[in-house]
Amino acid sequence: MNLNEWWQSALELVRDNETSIEVALFVCAFAESIIVASVFVPSTPIFIAVGALEGAAEGPLIPLIVAGTVGAIFGDLASFAIGFYFRQRLPEIWPLRQHPKEYAQARAFVQRWGIMAILVSKLSGPMRPLVPMLVGASEMSRGKFVAASAVSSVIWAALVLAPAYYGFQAITH
Numbered sequence: 001m002n003l004n005e006w007w008q009s010a011l012e013l014v015r016d017n018e019t020s021i022e023v024a025l026f027v028c029a030f031a032e033s034i035i036v037a038s039v040f041v042p043s044t045p046i047f048i049a050v051g052a053l054e055g056a057a058e059g060p061l062i063p064l065i066v067a068g069t070v071g072a073i074f075g076d077l078a079s080f081a082i083g084f085y086f087r088q089r090l091p092e093i094w095p096l097r098q099h100p101k102e103y104a105q106a107r108a109f110v111q112r113w114g115i116m117a118i119l120v121s122k123l124s125g126p127m128r129p130l131v132p133m134l135v136g137a138s139e140m141s142r143g144k145f146v147a148a149s150a151v152s153s154v155i156w157a158a159l160v161l162a163p164a165y166y167g168f169q170a171i172t173h
Contacts, residue, residue, distance in 0.1 A: 014057040021050060022063050026071035029157065033075025035082065036095065038129040044160055051164030056172045061165050068157030069150070072122070076132040076149040083136025090137055110134045115148040122152035123159070 001009070014021065025047065032043035047068060054064060083090065090096055096103045110117045110131055121131035135145055 011057040022067035025067040029068045029071030030075040035129045047160040048164040051161035052168035055165035055169035065157045069153045072153035079132035080136035083133035087137035118148035119152045122156045
């Protein structure tokens with residue numbers, strides 16, 4: 001199989017599996033927002049690859065952004081719930097007890113910046129799963145958190161997917 005045949009097969013695979021790709025993006029975004037799971041799921045490179053392939057295959061972009069956004073929101077909610085449930089014992093729980101300085105810095109960041117911490121952390125890989133958990137342990141209302149998570153998740157999904165989608169689409173056409 002030559003390179004052109006392989007490429008056409010890859011694009012056909014993307015076109016034939018739109019729903020599976022959206023489910024995979026949801027799962028990646030969800031896992032990326034969970035404190036330990038995020039280490040094992042490189043969602044940003046996966047999102048870039050999917051965005052590029054989807055753009056080259058001339059598939060729809062909006063469902064990908066929706067899948068990534070909803071997965072990130074649900075992951076944030078899970079991390080928020082973990083933080084709320086373990087709020088008294090967070091510094092004692094692995095992996096946080098291994099990094100007391102970083103935990104203290106992240107907690108101070110959340111306390112100082114509140115909703116902005118949620119928005120900023122979504123765009124920075126290492127803080128993405130930690131901040132929602134710390135917010136869950138704080139006094140922030142669930143409503144404010146969900147609103148901030150939704151806004152930051154849409155921005156994150158669009159910023160990661162759209163450039164790859166449109167960039168690769170421009171290259172291949």
